[in-house]
Amino acid sequence: MLETSARLLRLLSLFQSRRDWTGAELAERLGVTTRTVRNDVERLRRLGYQVDGTEGAAGGYRLGSSAVIPPLLLDDDEAVAVTVGLRSAAGGSVGGIEEASVRALAKMHQLLPAPLRRRVSALEAFSVHASASGPTVDADILTALASACRDQEQIRIDYRRHDGTESSRAIEPHRLVNAGRCWYLLAWDTGREAWRSFRVDRIRLRPNHTGRRFAQRQLPDDDPAAYVIRGVSMAWPYRVTVIAHANAETILTRLPGQLVVEPIDEHSCRVELSSDTPQVLAAWLGALGVDFDIENPERHPELVEHLRQTGERYRRAAAGGS
Numbered sequence: 552m553l554e555t556s557a558r559l560l561r562l563l564s565l566f567q568s569r570r571d572w573t574g575a576e577l578a579e580r581l582g583v584t585t586r587t588v589r590n591d592v593e594r595l596r597r598l599g600y601q602v603d604g605t606e607g608a609a610g611g612y613r614l615g616s617s618a619v620i621p622p623l624l625l626d627d628d629e630a631v632a633v634t635v636g637l638r639s640a641a642g643g644s645v646g647g648i649e650e651a652s653v654r655a656l657a658k659m660h661q662l663l664p665a666p667l668r669r670r671v672s673a674l675e676a677f678s679v680h681a682s683a684s685g686p687t688v689d690a691d692i693l694t695a696l697a698s699a700c701r702d703q704e705q706i707r708i709d710y711r712r713h714d715g716t717e718s719s720r721a722i723e724p725h726r727l728v729n730a731g732r733c734w735y736l737l738a739w740d741t742g743r744e745a746w747r748s749f750r751v752d753r754i755r756l757r758p759n760h761t762g763r764r765f766a767q768r769q770l771p772d773d774d775p776a777a778y779v780i781r782g783v784s785m786a787w788p789y790r791v792t793v794i795a796h797a798n799a800e801t802i803l804t805r806l807p808g809q810l811v812v813e814p815i816d817e818h819s820c821r822v823e824l825s826s827d828t829p830q831v832l833a834a835w836l837g838a839l840g841v842d843f844d845i846e847n848p849e850r851h852p853e854l855v856e857h858l859r860q861t862g863e864r865y866r867r868a869a870a871g872g873s
Contacts (some may be wrong), residue, residue, distance in 0.1 A: 555591075558583070562591050566602070566614035573611040584793050589613075607655045627667055634659045636673045645734075648690045686752035688734045695756055696736055699724045705741070705765050707757040710749055713786070719757075722747070723765045726775040735779045739768055746771045787825035789832055791851050795822050799839040807839055821846075829854040835860055 558581055559804060565572060565580055574585040581588065590614060592602050601615035625633065637656040660668065699706050706724065711717045722738040729735075734751035772778035783789065795802050799812045799820040806812075811823040822839070826832045832854055848855050 555594075559591055559594060562588075563600070563614075566612070566862060569612050571611050575724065577612065593660065626765065630659070630663060630667055631670055634663065645688055645690050645693055686733060686750070688751045692754060692756055693734065694726070696724055696754070697727055697753065700726060703767060704733045705763045705766050708749070709755040709757065711753040711755075718780060720747075720749075722749075723768070725770060727751070728776045728779045730776065730780055730783070733783075736784070737770075737775050737779055739765075748777075748782045777811065781823075783800055784823060784825040787827055789829055789854070790823065790825040791832055791836075791854060792821060792823050792846045793836065793839075793843040794846065795839050795841055797839070801841070802839060805840055806835060829857050833857045837861070 561581060562577065563576060574588050577588045578585045581591075583591075584706045592604065597601050603613045603615045605611060607627060634656065637652045638660060660671070663671065681809070696706075698704075703723070705721060707719065707721050709717055709719055721741045722736075723741065724736055726737040727734060728737060728748075736749045736751055736754065738749060739745075740747045770778075794815070796819055798817050799814040802812050802820055802822055806822075806824075813821040813823075815821060822843075824832055824835050829851075836858070845851060845855070
C-alpha cells in the first residue's frame with residue numbers, strides 16, 4: 552500500500568511537470584508496466600482527480616481541472632521560491648491578493664522543513680522592501696489575460712490611453728511583461744494589424760470573450776520585455792541617449808526597469824532614457840554614478856541647461872554654500 556501511495560504521488564508530480572504524457576513515458580518514469588499506469592490513473596480518478604485520456608497508439612494522459620486540488624510536490628528550491636514570492640505578493644502591485652498571499656504564506660511556513668524555514672527566515676529578516684508608488688492591477692484581470700495568452704484566445708478589451716481617451720480593441724494576447732511597478736500586455740491588435748503594448752491597469756475586459764482561437768505569431772522581438780520597454784520609452788516627450796562609461800551590467804543595477812541598455816564593450820554602454828520632464832531625466836543620469844557623454848547634445852538644450860544648473864548647485868553645496 553505504501554508503495555502504491557508513493558507511486559500515485561510521483562504520478563501526480565509528473566502530471567504537474569508537463570502537460571501531456573503517453574502511457575509508455577509514464578511507465579518508464581515510474582518503473583512499472585503500462586497496465587499499472589492505467590490502474591493508477593483509475594485510482595486517481597476515484598480520488599477525485601480529473602485525468603483525461605485518449606485511445607490509440609498516439610494516446611496519452613493529461614491532468615485536467617478537478618474538483619479537488621492535487622498536492623503540489625515541490626523541491627527545496629521551488630519551495631523557497633514560492634515562499635519568497637508570496638512574501639513579495641503580500642505587498643506587491645497586484646491588487647486583491649494581499650490577504651490570500653498572507654494566508655498561503657502562513658501555510659507554507661507551517662509545512663516547510665526546519666532547514667528550509669531557516670533559509671526563508673534569513674531572507675525575510677535581512678531583506679528590506681522599499682515602498683514604491685505605482686499603479687495596482689486587478690488580480691482577476693491579470694489572471695484572465697494570462698489564461699488568454701496560454702489558450703491563444705482572442706479577446707475584446709476597453710482601453711484607456713494616458714490622455715484619458717478610451718477605445719475598444721480586439722486583440723490576440725501573447726505575453727505579460729512586468730516592468731518596475733507596471734504590468735504590460737504585449738498583444739496583436741487585429742483592428743490596427745500591428746503589435747501594441749497595453750498597460751494592464753488601464754484595461755477593462757469585455758464580459759464576453761470572442762472564443763476565437765488564433766495561431767501563434769512570430770513575436771516582434773526575441774526579448775518581449777525589451778520590446779515593451781522600448782515602446783513605453785518612446786511614448787515620453789523627453790528622450791535622450793548617452794554613452795555611459797561603465798559596463799551594461801553595472802548600469803542595469805542602478806536604474807529602474809524601464810530603460811534600454813546596449814553594451815558597447817566591457818567599459819561602456821549606450822543608455823536610452825525617457826521621461827515627461829528634463830528634470831527627471833537629469834535625476835536618472837545622476838543615478839548612473841559614472842561619467843557619461845550625451846549623444847547630439849544640441850538636440851537637448853533644456854536637459855543640458857538643467858544639468859549645468861544642477862552641477863553648479865552641487866558645487867556650491869560641496870563648498871559649504873559659498
